[in-house]
Amino acid sequence: MSVELAGITKRFPGVVANHDIHLSVRKGTVHALVGENGAGKSTLMKILYGMQKPDEGTIAVDGEQVAFASPADAITRGIGMVHQHFMLADYLTVLENVVLGSEKLHGIGAAARRRIVEISERYGLGVRPDALVEDLGVADRQRVEILKVLYRGARILILDEPTAVLVPQEVDALFDNLRELKAEGLSVIFISHKLGEVLSVADEITVIRRGTTVGTAVPAETTSRQLAEMMVGSELPTPETAESTVTDKPVIQVEGLTVYAGGGASLGESGSVGEAPAAGSLAGAASAGDAKRVLDDVTFTIHAGEVMGIAGVEGNGQTELVDALIGLKNADSGTVRFLGEEITSWPTRRRREQGVGYIPEDRHRHGLLLEAPLWENRILGHVTEKPNSKGFWLDPKGAQADTRRIVEEYDVRTPGIDVTAASLSGGNQQKLIVGREMSHKPRFLIAAHPTRGVDVGAQAAIWDQIREARREGLAVLLISADLDELIGLSDTLRVIYDGRLVADADPAAITPEELGSAMTGAASGHLEHVERAERAEEAPEDEAR
Amino acid sequence: MKKFDKERVLLAVAGPVIALVAAVVLTSFVLIASGKSPIEPYTLMFEQAGFADVQVLIINQAGVYYLAALAVAVGFRMNLFNIGVDGQYRLAAMMTAVVGAHVSLPAALQIPFLMLVAVLTGAFWAGIAGVLKVTRGVSEVVATIMLNAIATSLIGYLTLTEVWGKPLGNNQTTGVMKESGWFPGFDMGDAGEIYGFTVIAVLAGVLYWLVLNRTRFGFDLRATGASETAAAASGVDAKRMVLTAMLISGGVAGLAGLPILLGDAHTYSLSFPTGLGFTGITIALLGRNNPVGIAFAALLVAFLDKASPALDYATPVAYDKEIAVIMQGLIVIAVVVSYEAVRVWGLRRQQRRVGAELAAAAANDNSKKEVAAR
Numbered sequence: 001m002s003v004e005l006a007g008i009t010k011r012f013p014g015v016v017a018n019h020d021i022h023l024s025v026r027k028g029t030v031h032a033l034v035g036e037n038g039a040g041k042s043t044l045m046k047i048l049y050g051m052q053k054p055d056e057g058t059i060a061v062d063g064e065q066v067a068f069a070s071p072a073d074a075i076t077r078g079i080g081m082v083h084q085h086f087m088l089a090d091y092l093t094v095l096e097n098v099v100l101g102s103e104k105l106h107g108i109g110a111a112a113r114r115r116i117v118e119i120s121e122r123y124g125l126g127v128r129p130d131a132l133v134e135d136l137g138v139a140d141r142q143r144v145e146i147l148k149v150l151y152r153g154a155r156i157l158i159l160d161e162p163t164a165v166l167v168p169q170e171v172d173a174l175f176d177n178l179r180e181l182k183a184e185g186l187s188v189i190f191i192s193h194k195l196g197e198v199l200s201v202a203d204e205i206t207v208i209r210r211g212t213t214v215g216t217a218v219p220a221e222t223t224s225r226q227l228a229e230m231m232v233g234s235e236l237p238t239p240e241t242a243e244s245t246v247t248d249k250p251v252i253q254v255e256g257l258t259v260y261a262g263g264g265a266s267l268g269e270s271g272s273v274g275e276a277p278a279a280g281s282l283a284g285a286a287s288a289g290d291a292k293r294v295l296d297d298v299t300f301t302i303h304a305g306e307v308m309g310i311a312g313v314e315g316n317g318q319t320e321l322v323d324a325l326i327g328l329k330n331a332d333s334g335t336v337r338f339l340g341e342e343i344t345s346w347p348t349r350r351r352r353e354q355g356v357g358y359i360p361e362d363r364h365r366h367g368l369l370l371e372a373p374l375w376e377n378r379i380l381g382h383v384t385e386k387p388n389s390k391g392f393w394l395d396p397k398g399a400q401a402d403t404r405r406i407v408e409e410y411d412v413r414t415p416g417i418d419v420t421a422a423s424l425s426g427g428n429q430q431k432l433i434v435g436r437e438m439s440h441k442p443r444f445l446i447a448a449h450p451t452r453g454v455d456v457g458a459q460a461a462i463w464d465q466i467r468e469a470r471r472e473g474l475a476v477l478l479i480s481a482d483l484d485e486l487i488g489l490s491d492t493l494r495v496i497y498d499g500r501l502v503a504d505a506d507p508a509a510i511t512p513e514e515l516g517s518a519m520t521g522a523a524s525g526h527l528e529h530v531e532r533a534e535r536a537e538e539a540p541e542d543e544a545r
Numbered sequence: 546m547k548k549f550d551k552e553r554v555l556l557a558v559a560g561p562v563i564a565l566v567a568a569v570v571l572t573s574f575v576l577i578a579s580g581k582s583p584i585e586p587y588t589l590m591f592e593q594a595g596f597a598d599v600q601v602l603i604i605n606q607a608g609v610y611y612l613a614a615l616a617v618a619v620g621f622r623m624n625l626f627n628i629g630v631d632g633q634y635r636l637a638a639m640m641t642a643v644v645g646a647h648v649s650l651p652a653a654l655q656i657p658f659l660m661l662v663a664v665l666t667g668a669f670w671a672g673i674a675g676v677l678k679v680t681r682g683v684s685e686v687v688a689t690i691m692l693n694a695i696a697t698s699l700i701g702y703l704t705l706t707e708v709w710g711k712p713l714g715n716n717q718t719t720g721v722m723k724e725s726g727w728f729p730g731f732d733m734g735d736a737g738e739i740y741g742f743t744v745i746a747v748l749a750g751v752l753y754w755l756v757l758n759r760t761r762f763g764f765d766l767r768a769t770g771a772s773e774t775a776a777a778a779s780g781v782d783a784k785r786m787v788l789t790a791m792l793i794s795g796g797v798a799g800l801a802g803l804p805i806l807l808g809d810a811h812t813y814s815l816s817f818p819t820g821l822g823f824t825g826i827t828i829a830l831l832g833r834n835n836p837v838g839i840a841f842a843a844l845l846v847a848f849l850d851k852a853s854p855a856l857d858y859a860t861p862v863a864y865d866k867e868i869a870v871i872m873q874g875l876i877v878i879a880v881v882v883s884y885e886a887v888r889v890w891g892l893r894r895q896q897r898r899v900g901a902e903l904a905a906a907a908a909n910d911n912s913k914k915e916v917a918a919r
Contacts, residue, residue, distance in 0.1 A: 326778065327780075328777060328778060347780065347782060348777070348778070348779075348780040348781075348782075349779075349780025349781070349782070350780075351780075352779075352780050353780075358778065360778055365772070365774040365775065366774055366775055366777075366778040367775065367778070368772075368775060369768055369771040369772055369775055370771075370772070371771060371888075371892065372767075372768075372771055376764075379764060380768060380775060380779045381778065381779035381780065382779075383761050383764050383765060383768075383779070383780075384761060389761050392760055392761060392762075393759055393760055393761070394758070394759050394760055394761060394763070394764055396759075413903050414899065414903075415898075415899055415902040415903070418553075419895060419899055420892065420895060422892055422895075422896065423892070423895045423896040423898075423899040423900075424899065
């Protein structure tokens with residue numbers, strides 16, 4: 001065994017990020033660690049790399065028990081990490097980048113160069129020591145990062161979502177490199193949530209869900225369907241929607257919605273906010289002409305009392321769809337109608353005032369002011385509405401009183417409403433957000449991963465809230481990575497792939513496995529699975545129902 | 546809940562206190578290194594502060610600093626760094642002086658009119674940076690620094706004798722302003738006169754607090770400063786906010802030169818004080834963008850300014866009055882470090898306490914389940 005983690009538990013205030021995790025990596029293998037975002041993968045890797053200390057459990061490297069106080073200790077033990085975001089200085093050469101911080105090993109001159117070339121040849125990395133990093137492409141930079149780690153004597157490499165930034169050919173090249181590494185007796189820990197890749201490169205797979213390891217698999221004996229099932233889990237309380245409450249009154253009608261990737265704006269940065277015609281961000285307008293379509297001709301209708309679920313692998317346009325609906329991003333073409341009125345050019349505030357509720361995907365970035373007290377967070381997003389303001393003036397008393405009500409009704413566990421949002425656990429932050437949005441009686445709710453990182457009890461409570469509001473005529477767009485949640489809550493289901501709605505399904509007749517395979521199948525172009533799962537063919541455009 | 550209030554006060558005070566102590570200690574090191582008494586300069590300066598005339602000077606200077614710092618603080622509250630307060634107040638003071646020398650209304654109208662001129666000039670100058678940022682993405686830091694330099698040249702040109710200038714001995718002025726625009730002060734007898742405009746500065750502080758903490762606009766501004774992404778999602782129009790904040794910041798900056806102009810100088814000349822805008826940055830930092838904090842910080846810096854010249858004439862040993870400048874510089878560094886440290890420490894501490902309190906509550910009713918995943 002080259003690395004063995006046993007019984008690792010890590011608690012943050014009010015949250016258990018890792019719970020009793022077991023992970024064994026054999027020498028000379030690629031070991032994949034898969035799980036949804038927020039499942040606890042990064043915390044675990046931070047522990048292994050010495051950035052966090054576990055509260056319980058042991059780490060053994062090469063059979064010897066170790067305790068890391070810092071990444072420097074981990075490096076001494078031969079553990080190296082390649083971060084998802086590269087840490088290279090653009091204006092330095094590869095050689096300079098590699099020796100930076102490790103000048104003591106082989107100096108900064110000829111000896112260092114020899115060593116770099118030697119490593120590069122040995123593992124087939126093809127790195128040129130004198131190239132400027134600025135001139136290198138993403139894949140080359142990644143190889144420099146790997147070389148940097150090897151130069152420091154790593155025998156165990158942690159790669160955090162290394163394929164996220166690569167195109168398919170580059171992924172294949174990376175996998176060849178990884179095979180070279182393991183042939184030389186090194187171990188690789190490969191973090192990913194792309195199941196197809198994991199199956200092709202890993203020797204062993206450990207699945208992590210909700211902070212704990214749920215199982216280990218060998219690629220030869222498993223399918224992506226089974227893996228998806230393990231990742232998503234099915235022992236959770238199923239969110240059954242009892243009876244259909246769908247009416248024929250359309251609440252939100254989206255037609256031909258198309259959004260182009262626009263440089264910085266596509267990251268949802270603040271710069272992209274603005275009036276409709278101003279497509280440019282603060283950093284300057286991106287030319288839409290040759291840009292990729294992150295949303296391509298999306299058409300759907302959600303009726304009062306209907307929950308429409310969107311299934312899809314993350315990064316296929318869900319974020320852009322949400323941004324376009326709440327007004328953070330402007331449609332490049334197509335229309336959005338809300339209760340019959342065209343709102344395509346409305347700014348975000350007007351949409352929210354008129355009854356569009358928003359549970360954001362990333363609550364820290366879009367849903368909360370982390371260092372502000374809870375009652376100010378209750379105002380956020382609804383500053384122009386009662387009870388938060390009276391005309392031009394803020395109404396702190398009203399907001400505070402209403403925050404107390406939300407804390408009570410939605411069971412937000414907090415000692416008071418004056419503590420900062422940052423001091424609450426993720427689940428309680430989420431309950432506050434759900435409470436806030438529901439308090440304004442939305443007609444249309446955008447719920448992106450409404451129960452992500454939320455404990456089981458709170459999850460059921462949030463589901464109840466959504467179901468109840470739905471009975472009263474709320475239209476909901478539900479985006480979730482939890483397939484049980486999608487199937488259980490939704491009245492209709494769509495599958496999004498590469499910015500397009502490519503399939504739909506009847507939640508009553510589909511299983512998580514079938515839906516999961518539609519998503520992975522779509523991702524690798526195997527759409528025939530879906531047909532058994534009762535859906536339309538890929539070709540015909542998604543009609544508004 | 547009371548606990549957390551007390552906690553907040555503790556955190557608010559801890560930062561500046563640590564910074565000041567650190568700055569004093571470091572300054573003493575400088576004194577020791579130059580072979581001088583590390584304590585006597587302080588006692589000399591405190592002695593100075595006991596004199597009534599020095600006190601008047603300190604209050605007058607503090608009022609000026611207060612306005613400059615408020616201007617900076619408006620920007621800071623939404624992560625905008627208006628370094629251009631310096632150019633904005635100088636240009637505004639010059640324009641006001643010119644207008645005041647040529648327009649004569651009754652005092653009740655003249656003074657508000659002159660204030661309006663100052664506010665509009667300052668807002669216009671800052672607005673250039675705002676428009677550049679909103680339309681072209683130019684960093685407001687770069688734009689305002691450049692605008693400072695441009696303001697200097699522009700003032701140099703506008704005060705030429707051929708334009709609006711009037712030579713007076715060796716000095717170049719804009720002519721004496723009409724007396725209806727002189728702001729009456731508070732006569733302190735032999736000690737001198739406290740600028741009447743100091744009252745306006747205090748009112749500006751009250752208004753600042755009111756707008757930021759009690760209006761929808763203020764909430765949007767603070768939200769943008771706390772998290773641009775969250776503010777955008779909550780419906781704040783980031784561009785409009787940037788422009789508005791720059792205009793307000795510039796408008797307040799425009800007022801910063803008026804206590805001196807309307808209360809004492811009555812003309813804009815080569816000897817009009819410069820650099821107030823930069824001192825304003827120090828003060829806004831030290832005062833944590835809080836109107837009361839800024840008031841204390843303005844008084845402190847004004848004290849350093851006005852009590853230090855006496856060091857040059859101290860007997861038997863003279864000290865360099867630049868000690869005060871060194872100290873101001875050290876305060877800035879210490880403030881930045883200590884505030885960040887206190888902020889992080891405070892957040893952690895609160896998280897721990899909330900966690901502990903909830904754990905205690907959970908122990909009482911055993912129904913609570915462990916929360917998994919982050």
